[in-house]
Amino acid sequence: MTSQLDKAARDLASAMAGLDLKGRIAHIEAAVPGRLVFTTSLGIEDQALTHAVAMHKGRTEIVTLDTGRLYPEAYDTWTETESAYGIRIRAYAPEREAEERFVAESGINGFRHSVAARQACCGFRKVEPLGRALAGAAGWLTGLRAGQSANRADTPLAEADPARGLIKINPLADWSRADVERFVLENYVPYNVLHDRGFPSIGCAPCTRAIRVGEDERAGRWWWEQASKKECGLHVQTSDLHAPDETVAPGQEAAAFETTRHANTLEMAR
Ligand code: SF4
DSSP states (O other): OHHHHHHHHHHHHHHHHTSOHHHHHHHHHHHOOSEEEEEEOSSHHHHHHHHHHHHHTSSOEEEEEOOSOBOHHHHHHHHHHHHHHTOOOEEEOOOHHHHHHHHHHHOTTGGGSOHHHHHHHHIIIIIHHHHHHTTTEEEEEOOOOGGGOGGGTTOOSEEEETTTTEEEEOTTTTOOHHHHHHHHHHTTOOOOGGGGGTOSSOOBGGGBOOOOTTOOTTTTBSTTSOGGGOOOSSSSOGGGTTOOOTTSOTTHHHHHHHHHHHHHHHHHHO
16 A cells, blocks of 8 residues: 555656646646645645646645634635635634643643643644544645755655555645745735745744744744754654654743743844
């Protein structure tokens, strides 16, 4: 089964390499039988992909994970996108009981207490709903790019995801940030205004800040943590989820957060 998935992913990646984005979407829909799901975070890469999927008018489902902690600007982008393309983006929300339990035990922003708490929050707000969104899917489309961070440098156009039993497809894997911005501007694609305010990558509001000159694109995500831990669990191997971080002392992240927040406030006041 795994070798079949591997081969199918390799064949797909090879075929996609010579195509433009429109051709890639058409080829994916022709080559991958079964349910196709595109999970959008409403960030600029995903907006480019939403444009291509919506314009193709095929069978790829567009869904998003509504964590309940997004920036208001993300909801504006969501609304504007549905209106621009005449589509509905299906939302998957956290299970109510899991959210209530976490907030009762850890506090509303308890994800800052430790890496494990942060991973637990991402777990019930993102990873569990993602599992429901991808149930029964044969292909999972994402807006990942190799250039987004060191963690994503090896992102291929398509790869087997044996844990989920599907092919993970990254049609923008070989695009640069400039390619994405050019595509969005040339095609009048709606995008989140925070991208014009120093946010190359936009996640939940309490866990995303603008970046400084010279920082990598995902430096503003969970900025109080080590760079190697900056994934929410959606795009890491299942075995890496909830792994305790033994190099960070309890309470250290909260102190680092307070220091950085103070620095940012001063920067904004200048
Ligand atoms: S990004 Fe922050 S608020 Fe959002 S799910 Fe992860 S820890 Fe929770």
